[in-house]
Amino acid sequence: MKNNFLAYSSLFLLALGGLLVLGTVFAANASLANGIVMGKLFWFHLAMAMFALGTIFYALTNRKIHYIFSLPDVVILFSAGIVWLTYDRLLNPEPDKLLFAVQLVLLWFMLRVALTAFPALKPLFLFFILCTGLIEAIWGIEQLYGYKASTHHLFRLMGSFYNPGPYSGYLSVVLPIALSLIVGKDKKPTLLYWFGWVCLAAILVVLPAGMSRSAWVAAAVGCVYVGLPTDWLKMAWEKHSKWVIVALVVVILCLTIGLAGLYHLKKDSADGRLLMWKITGKAMLAHPLGVGLGGFPAAYAAMQAEYFSSGQASDTEKLVAGGPEYAFNEYLQIGVEQGIAGLTLFLLWIGFGLRRKENRGLQGRAIERQTERNCGRTG
Numbered sequence: 001m002k003n004n005f006l007a008y009s010s011l012f013l014l015a016l017g018g019l020l021v022l023g024t025v026f027a028a029n030a031s032l033a034n035g036i037v038m039g040k041l042f043w044f045h046l047a048m049a050m051f052a053l054g055t056i057f058y059a060l061t062n063r064k065i066h067y068i069f070s071l072p073d074v075v076i077l078f079s080a081g082i083v084w085l086t087y088d089r090l091l092n093p094e095p096d097k098l099l100f101a102v103q104l105v106l107l108w109f110m111l112r113v114a115l116t117a118f119p120a121l122k123p124l125f126l127f128f129i130l131c132t133g134l135i136e137a138i139w140g141i142e143q144l145y146g147y148k149a150s151t152h153h154l155f156r157l158m159g160s161f162y163n164p165g166p167y168s169g170y171l172s173v174v175l176p177i178a179l180s181l182i183v184g185k186d187k188k189p190t191l192l193y194w195f196g197w198v199c200l201a202a203i204l205v206v207l208p209a210g211m212s213r214s215a216w217v218a219a220a221v222g223c224v225y226v227g228l229p230t231d232w233l234k235m236a237w238e239k240h241s242k243w244v245i246v247a248l249v250v251v252i253l254c255l256t257i258g259l260a261g262l263y264h265l266k267k268d269s270a271d272g273r274l275l276m277w278k279i280t281g282k283a284m285l286a287h288p289l290g291v292g293l294g295g296f297p298a299a300y301a302a303m304q305a306e307y308f309s310s311g312q313a314s315d316t317e318k319l320v321a322g323g324p325e326y327a328f329n330e331y332l333q334i335g336v337e338q339g340i341a342g343l344t345l346f347l348l349w350i351g352f353g354l355r356r357k358e359n360r361g362l363q364g365r366a367i368e369r370q371t372e373r374n375c376g377r378t379g
Contacts, residue, residue: 010058011121014114017051018125021107025132025170026160036151036162041096048103055110058117067116072352073109075345080105082342086292094294101293126177127192130199133174136160137202140167144209157209168210169218171203176222178203183227213265214328225354272320273328279304280332290339297325299336 020043027043029035059065083101115122136159142148143157150156152163161167181196207219263270283291283303291299301323307313308321327333335343 006061010054010061011118013054013057014051014118015054015121015124017047017054018111018114018121019128020047020050022125022128022132023047025136028160034162036160044103048107051110052106055113058113062117065113065117067113072349073112075349075352076105076108079338079342079345079349082290082338082345083293086290086338086342088292088295093292097293123192126181127195129174130178130181130192130195133171133178134195134199134202136167136171136174137199137206140171140206140209141202144206157206164210165212165215168207168212168215171207171210172212172215172219172222175200175203175207175219176226179223180226211266213270268320271316272322275317275320276300276324276327277329277332279307280327280329280336282307284332284335284340284343287336288340290335290337290342293337296327296333296336297323300324300327 024040024044024047027040029039029042032038032042080101083098087098139148139159140157143150143159150158152158155163157164157167159167159170161170178196178199181192182200207215279300280296280303283296283299286303287299304321304323308318313321327336331343331346334346338346
């Protein structure tokens with residue numbers, strides 16, 4: 001009886017902590033300066049403390065913790081080590097970012113512990129993520145039609161975020177999750193299946209209005225990856241290789257036209273981003289070991305000054321130049337701040353995640369084929 005009580009208490013604390021972390025998207029505090037951003041920041045700190053409390057309680061009340069240390073865990077720890085070693089502790093440019101990086105590492109391991117101990121938390125967390133995406137989509141629709149006021153005088157559509165950029169980015173993350181629950185291998189539709197359809201439809205209605213090209217591309221790539229089975233492509237290539245080549249040519253042509261359209265949609269903004277990425281790439285090559293977390297603005301400014309003084313800059317580049325705090329490209333910014341090694345580890349960690357999805361798909365299809373063979377023998 002005592003063991004059951006402790007187990008249910010651990011489950012409750014871990015579920016509550018996880019839901020509070022996922023609920024950070026709605027946090028805001030009007031009493032603070034920039035309350036939408038700072039409210040989320042403080043809420044995340046408190047939610048992480050709650051999640052950590054649940055994890056510690058579980059660890060103290062269980063003699064055996066079923067946790068298998070994996071290669072992605074090693075990659076995460078090495079990445080954290082690079083962040084710590086490259087950080088300029090004397091200047092201390094971004095203490096909040098450093099704290100946030102530590103919290104993200106802890107969150108990774110706490111989620112691993114929680115989901116390993118209680119697999120039932122996974123559908124709960126997925127359902128809550130879909131709920132946040134649906135609420136944000138409805139929120140945005142209400143703002144578009146004037147039923148709910150925006151909290152920023154420059155933007156009409158922003159949901160619970162500071163501007164349409166992160167709002168659209170969040171929806172582009174939830175969209176492939178909703179699609180993954182729709183195209184899953186379950187033969188019988190579940191609550192998550194139907195709720196995934198509702199969330200998918202609501203996001204597709206409002207996402208184009210955000211006018212975020214990066215969010216559109218992210219949503220499209222995520223949905224294609226989730227919805228397109230690799231074994232089907234292999235089978236199509238083996239049986240109809242000529243048609244596959246024709247289809248690829250058509251797809252590449254459509255992508256080229258689409259990217260050109262996205263470029264001309266907001267040409268000045270696109271030129272600014274291209275200049276940012278060009279200068280950031282040069283800064284990454286100039287600092288292969290990294291400049292440390294928070295060192296991007298200074299490294300970018302120095303490299304941009306060097307580039308313009310060389311006389312290689314075009315008139316368009318001179319027109320759109322600025323002093324950004326971010327690269328608007330996480331891969332390039334990680335490459336500048338954590339160096340080539342940090343970027344490599346980050347890409348390796350993403351690769352493990354993609355590989356895990358493929359392995360699960362292959363295992364599921366192998367089980368299905370074995371079941372069909374068994375049924376055929378029985379028949």
